[in-house]
Amino acid sequence: MSLTDVEKTAVQSPPRTHKETWARAALALTAVGWGANQFAPMVLLYRERLGVSASAAEAIFGLYAAGLVPGLLVAGPLSDRVGRRPVVTFAVLLSMLSGVVLMLGSHGLAWLSTGRVLMGVASGAAFSAGSAWVKELSAANAAAGAGARRASIAMTAGFGIGPLVAGVLAQWGPTAYETPYIPQLVLAAFALVLLARTPETVRRRQSGVLRGGLLRLRGFSDRRFVGVVLPLAPWVFGAATIAMVYLPGLTAGHVKGISLFYAGAAAMVTAMSGVLIQPFARRVAASPAGRDRARPRLLTQGVALVTVGTLADAGVAALSGLGAWQAVLTLLAAVVMGFGYGVLLVFGLAEVQRLAPPEDLAGMTAVFQAFSYLGFAAPYLLSALKNVASPSTLLLAVAVLGALTMVVTLRNARATADR
CATH class of the missing domain: 1.20.1250.20 (MFS general substrate transporter like domains)
Structure with missing residues (x-):
């Protein structure tokens, strides 16, 4: 496909009879937001029980941004061309892979570092393409601005609930290095099932993957x-x-x-x-x-x-x-x-x-x-x-x-x- 063809994104209006469809895309944002922030209490776990230094543990926490920034810059424009569903589906799957990699974190810092970078890429893809999807699915049945608020609430619900649940399971659950990551895997799997039945809002184009390149900064x-x-x-x-x-x-x-x-x-x-x-x-x-x-x-x-x-x-x-x-x-x-x-x-x-x-x-x-x-x-x-x-x-x-x-x-x- 050409990288130079210019074509406006064709946005389809979601059916008015499916007022709940935005919630399916919003659940995907919650699942990825959960995965993004569940690592916060785990930083302390690795410091206390694995002897990881504070600076090393917090550097691994910050590696999330190393994946998130290119994820943000690439996934949004890409979803304008290939559609919201494939990009968000990829993001949810990648967040699950990240969770599995992080479950191996007790075997070495390389697993934790890799898992955090993967979660960053997943988050960037979900937050850019998924937020746009929620707004578009809300447009036919909601007041102006409702889509943006719904996307923000969905992400923040994951940001807030994820670390609390992970902290509880790390503190009192079995196998503290693995169990805290399981709820996000279950939630993400459920979100994948719903995404398959969520209306697409962008007509996929056969040409014009990019306008001036994926990383054209504005x-x-x-x-x-x-x-x-x-x-x-x-x-x-x-x-x-x-x-x-x-x-x-x-x-x-x-x-x-x-x-x-x-x-x-x-x-x-x-x-x-x-x-x-x-x-x-x-x-x-x-x-x-x-x-x-x-x-x-x-x-x-x-x-x-x-x-x-x-x-x-x-x-x-x-x-x-x-x-x-x-x-x-x-x-x-x-x-x-x-x-x-x-x-x-x-x-x-x-x-x-x-x-x-x-x-x-x-x-x-x-x-x-x-x-x-x-x-x-x-x-x-x-x-x-x-x-x-x-x-x-x-x-x-x-x-x-x-x-x-x-x-x-x-x-x-x-x-x-x-x-």
Whole structure:
């Protein structure tokens, strides 16, 4: 097939009589989101029982982004040409393969590393093609914006429930290295059965696989996108992963009997806080004050929440003498970090929608998401610097970087307000 033929994606309207079909595609997103985040409490398991260092375990956690970024950039455009169902089906199957590989993780770090990269590719493919599929299946029977909300809720349900279930099974279930991955395999298998009966929304083309190449990146000629959106993007998942992985690793020693469950609960609290704040963030973005391009309220609020949350994390890390109360305070700080993650995600996506011409919207969204997943490296970087400074000092430095990010992005926002 030619790589140069240009043809618009033909989108078919789903039958109005099948109002529930969007839920089938949404379940696939939940299954893949579950697989993506179930590894959070397992990081602590491998540290406690296999003797894996904190930096090595968190580096493996971050390898997810190495697979996710190309998955995002490739799968979305590919699904525009070959259809949503084959891409999402591939993503669900790959997430299952990843789970099987991760079940072999007790035999060596290479299995864990491979499994995380595979899960990243699966997630990128599912989140790009699957989100579009849910929106298209919702279009005939739902109010404007309902499809995007359904896709977001489906993914976040997996993000939140997956680590909690994995933490419970790792803590109290049999064969702690294998059992936590089984529920996702069952859910993904069920999703595959439903996908086979889910209507396709894109007519497959026999030519024109790509328009200008799979990895054609968009938006880098836009000053506001480069100066405002991209600098804040890594803070989206940087905030989330610090709360999900790094802080629980510091405080889990005070709750030794339930440390794995605690790690899963911290991941769930962070993810769900990010979801609960998003309706408020959308209202702010839609308000007259929220549309002020020179003084973007959501940007200020999101970075301020992350900065305050990181300062709280630094204080918690310094209060090791509090015992179990330190673990409780970590969960409270996770709420603040989750709020910051949710607000910045809404701001970034809303800003991309304002800036992007229609033909570049998918590409610029993929670039923003790719930059946001760079934040997965945050726990590893903090652990790798443990011999340079104490955790509380490192977190203070992160808070300072957050404040600097606010200053720089607000200055750039004022300079590009007319855009």
